[in-house]
Each structure stands twice: as structure tokens, then as C-alpha cells.
Amino acid sequence: MQEFGPMNRLRHPRTIALVGKYHSPEIAESLRRLAEYLYERGASVFIERETAEHIGKLVDLSRWVTCGFNDIGAHADVAIVLGGDGTMLNAARRLARYCVPLVGVNQGRLGFMTDIAREDMLTCMDDLLDGRFTPESRMLLAAEVIRDGRELAENLALNDVVVDKGAIGRLIELELFIDGEFVYNMRSDGLIVSTPTGSTAYSLSAGGPILHPTLTGIALVPLCPHALSNRPVLVDDHADIELRLVQAADARIHFDGQVTLDLQRGDSVRLRRSEHSIRFLHPPGYSYFPMLRQKLHWSEKPKGP
Structure with a gap:
């Protein structure tokens, strides 16, 4: 397997791990579609083992390699997390020492850390594979x-x-x-x-x-x-x-x-x-304050009769 340094992980991610929330038919289908799309674009796709064990009961994931977080940390250029902020928090703690960048696809409610909407998931992948995502470091x-x-x-x-x-x-x-x-x-x-x-x-x-x-x-x-x-x-x-x-x-x-x-x-x-930090990757056009306005409902007009 070709080795990638930290910058190549950002510019040309070719080995991508998928981590998903369990027991959700919607996430299972999203994960399957995402895996197929990335494979068609020439990426190597890993499915996190516990994700595969649970979601594999809902959709067929047999064609993809499954592995644990240690192998994801050793070999993946990027990990894409499908779920809400809770799923992202778990993945972040498990992968922090490996310096694997994280991308979040929001399948939950608020999604402060999973900033890609489900309906935009596939269109954003072209920007990710072409190195147009922006990195942001977060302390732990x-x-x-x-x-x-x-x-x-x-x-x-x-x-x-x-x-x-x-x-x-x-x-x-x-x-x-x-x-x-x-x-x-x-x-x-x-x-x-x-x-x-x-x-x-x-x-x-x-x-x-x-x-x-x-x-x-x-x-x-x-x-x-x-x-x-x-x-x-x-x-x-x-x-x-x-x-x-x-x-x-x-x-x-x-x-x-x-x-x-x-x-x-x-x-x-x-x-x-x-001593470890987390690196999030954000799609083009991402900005923190518009995200806050949306999630916290700032500037909304009061609902009247």
C-alpha cells in the first residue's frame, strides 16, 4: 500500500475509511452508496469493523474490507463519519493518536461537527478526493x-x-x-x-x-x-x-x-x-459563524399568528 504523509492525506486521499452510527437503516443505505461512489472514483474503501457488523445486517457490505480503528489509523488517509456528533466524538477519541483527518456527514440532529448534509454527501466527495477540503485542528x-x-x-x-x-x-x-x-x-x-x-x-x-x-x-x-x-x-x-x-x-x-x-x-x-489533536476537513464554503446561525437559530424572526 502506498504511504501518504500528512499533506498528501489532505491533497490526494486515496484510502478512505467509513465509520457509521449503528442500527439505522438510513445510515446503512447512505454508507453503502458512499462506499460504491468512492470505489468508482478509484479510492480504496475500508469499513470500520463494528460498523460493518451492525450495518451489514441491513445492507450488503461483503465487497468491502472491514478493519478495526488501529488498522484505520495505520492505513487510512481520511475517515468519513456518518452519524451525529456522538458518532464523531467516539471516532475522534479512537483515532486521535493516528492523526487521521475526519470528515463528518450529518445523519443526526444538530451536527456541530458533522457539517455535510446527507443530501450533499456524494457531490462533496469530488471536492474531497480532489483536495479542496479545508483542514482545521481541534484540541483534546x-x-x-x-x-x-x-x-x-x-x-x-x-x-x-x-x-x-x-x-x-x-x-x-x-x-x-x-x-x-x-x-x-x-x-x-x-x-x-x-x-x-x-x-x-x-x-x-x-x-x-x-x-x-x-x-x-x-x-x-x-x-x-x-x-x-x-x-x-x-x-x-x-x-x-x-x-x-x-x-x-x-x-x-x-x-x-x-x-x-x-x-x-x-x-x-x-x-x-x-499531546494529540484532531484534524477536521471541511468542504469548500464552510464557515463557523453561518453554522452557528443555522444550528442555534440566530437571527430568526419570531413566529407570529
């Missing part, structure tokens, strides 16, 4: 959970890492340290640590700021703090952030809302910018 968070001085777990997050009170309706108490310096003690439902990409997700609903995705700051957004003076704070992306659980009955940590771990009193969560 690296987090580790420390218990009794030992690492209990670690994971990446493209959107956010959330520490919250869990199922019990009792406030948790945590201490925040930045670069080893004590910042505050807070009683609340929890704290969202968000990247700029995640600023339009859970962080936004909790009153956090919208950050342009090309920024590299980290937003700390309290969840229902007991003291109303605890407001969202934006810190430098080089900051080392630590959360120490002082009081917690049923606390949990969530990575992109998809991976969850139970926490205990005394646990410490350490966060920093990951």
Missing part, C-alpha cells in the same frame, strides 16, 4: 483519575470532561487547583471542563461561553453552584487542572458523555491539553 483534553496515589483510569475528550454528583440529589464539594495553585472550594452539582469544540455542547446549556474552535483555551463551567459567585472561567490551554473531591456520595466522571467512571471522596482528577 487528556484526563486521569488518581485514587490513593495511583492512576485509576485515563481517557481523552474532544468535547468535555464532566465531574458531577451522579444519581443522588446531593451537592458534591470539590477543590480546584490550577498549576498547583488553589483557586476555590465549590459546592455544586459538578463542574464541566470544556474544550472550544465542546463549548456549544453541555457547557453552553450550563451557561458557559461559546469559544471559536480555533482557540486553545479551556473553559471551567460550574453546574448549579451553591454560591452564585462561582462563574465560568477560561484558562490557558497549557494549564494543569486538578479537581479534588472533598465530599461526594455518588460522584461520577464523564468523558464526552460517552465513557463514565464512578468516583469516591478523596479522588483527584487531573486534566491537561492532550
